Structure formats: structure tokens, C-alpha cells
Amino acid sequence: MQMKRLWKQFRELTKDENFMHIIENIEVIVAKVLSICMLVVIAVAIADLMTFIFRELLSPKYGGFYKTLFQVFGLFLNVLIALEILENITGYLKKHVLQVELVIVTSLIAVARKIIILDLDKVKGLDIIGLGLAILSLSISYLIIRSNSKSRSS
Numbered sequence: 001m002q003m004k005r006l007w008k009q010f011r012e013l014t015k016d017e018n019f020m021h022i023i024e025n026i027e028v029i030v031a032k033v034l035s036i037c038m039l040v041v042i043a044v045a046i047a048d049l050m051t052f053i054f055r056e057l058l059s060p061k062y063g064g065f066y067k068t069l070f071q072v073f074g075l076f077l078n079v080l081i082a083l084e085i086l087e088n089i090t091g092y093l094k095k096h097v098l099q100v101e102l103v104i105v106t107s108l109i110a111v112a113r114k115i116i117i118l119d120l121d122k123v124k125g126l127d128i129i130g131l132g133l134a135i136l137s138l139s140i141s142y143l144i145i146r147s148n149s150k151s152r153s154s
Contacts, residue, residue, distance in 0.1 A: 024096070031093050038086045045082055049075040070117050077113035084109060101149065104142045111135050 012018060052075055056068045084106040091099045111134050118131075 027096075028093065031089055035086065035089050035093070038082060038089060042079060042082045042086065045075070045079045049079060074113055074117035077109060077116065081106060081109050081113065101142070101145045104138055104145060108135070108138050108142065111138065 013022070049072070053072060056071070084102065088099065088102050088106065091097075091102060111131060115131055115135075118128075
């Protein structure tokens, strides 16, 4: 009798509708945990940025400002990338859909960060071509997604 009832409950839980509901609940929990983790990452990134600014910019070494400035830009962009990722996660929590446009923008910021902090003395030409192709591909993708979303809203 007990086994029969357990089997019936198991079959009820594994029906497509119920199973998808369980999966959706797990996705929401994971997204919330990721949001909290991303908030911690953002707080640490801001603390790192502030520490770096106070340590490096307020007591500059002669001739080091140029290099330090690009490191500051890189740290700022790290925070912006983290904020964009948090926006992706919260957007998913609100709409239960991954927003491709936000993912592409986040990727563009990440590649731009890489280019800004790039040390041209240590990089090969092929790496620069690769970054250029990445930006071109992401830009074209962004234009396609953007024009698609505009035509749908019209």
C-alpha cells in the first residue's frame, strides 16, 4: 500500500507540467544565489578599485601615471562587466528569459576592456586581429539583435 502511494506520487511529480515547475523553481533559486554571489564580487571589485586608486594614483611614481591610468580603466570596466552580468541575472529573474542583447553588450565591454589594458609590446599581431574580429562579430550580432527587436516592437 505504501509503495503504491509512493509510486503514484512519483508519477505525479514526473508529469511534464509538474516536472517543468520543479525545474523552473530550481532555476530561480540558482539565479538568486548567483545574484548574491555577483553582489559580493561587485563589492570586492569596488574595494579593489578604491584600494588601487588610493595606493597608486595618490602616490604616483615618476612616469608611472600612464600605465596606472590604464590599470584603473581596467578595474572600472571590471565593475561595469560585473554590473552587466548582474543585470543579466536579474533580467532572467524578472522575465525568465535570457536577454541576448545584454549578453552581447557585456561581451563587447569585456573585449573593450581587454583592448584598453592591452600591452602592445607583449601582444602578437594575430592576437590583435583576433580581438578585432571579436569586436566586429559582436557588433554585427548586436546590430542584428537590435534591428530585430525594433522591428518586433513596431
